Amino acid sequence: MIQERDIVNDLLKDARFLVTCESFCSVESSPQIKGTFLDVIREDQDQHTRLFQFALSKGWYSTLWGDIGYQQPAPTFAGVQPYAAPGVAQPYAGPGTVQPYAAQGANVAQVQPGAWLQPPWQQPAGVTPLAAAPGGARPGNTGRIEVAGREYGPY
């Protein structure tokens, strides 16, 4: 039995593929047929938007902090941002690499490599979130954080 979530994700990819193909065709085609392709693109894009909104309403679309539609405050684990803030280079945390934050002498908890690839509701093992951490999810927090002197907010 195919899960409905998988069906929606598959159709979203198909809709994006169709729009991409038709965009290519409209660019390559002659002016006599270009309008037809543009009409087809517009309707396909509408269908993709409707399907995207449906997936968002069901909570099926994988949203990360910084993505459109992610309405939660920026998640933190022990004061460490699991996801790189927009505009900030995300350090690679593959196996065998030095932890970037700890290597700089920052007083932060160790986060296992790849921890920020996990969804925010899956807390990495051995890491306890600090309730008082800046940007932590608590009542009254707007979700805005400050990274390297620049403010970033939830989108």
Added chain:
Amino acid sequence: MAFRDVDLIQTCLADKRTMVNKLNFYANQVTDPTLRGLIQDMANVQNRHVQVLSQALSRVGVQPGQIAPGQAPYGAAAISAPRP
């Protein structure tokens, strides 16, 4: 309309027909009425696109699936090329 246009339309038509078959299959699989209506609506839109693109082909006298005059099918050049 150039041969290139015929080629582009036929490529799009093939994609659309595959999408219609897929949508009809998925519409029978899902149980959520909202999602089923959404998928059926998408299938109707894709069917209309097939008709629009087929009409565009018919205006130049090419039937969908037919090779246009002067248009080589994929791989035909390699197959029909005289061997040295």
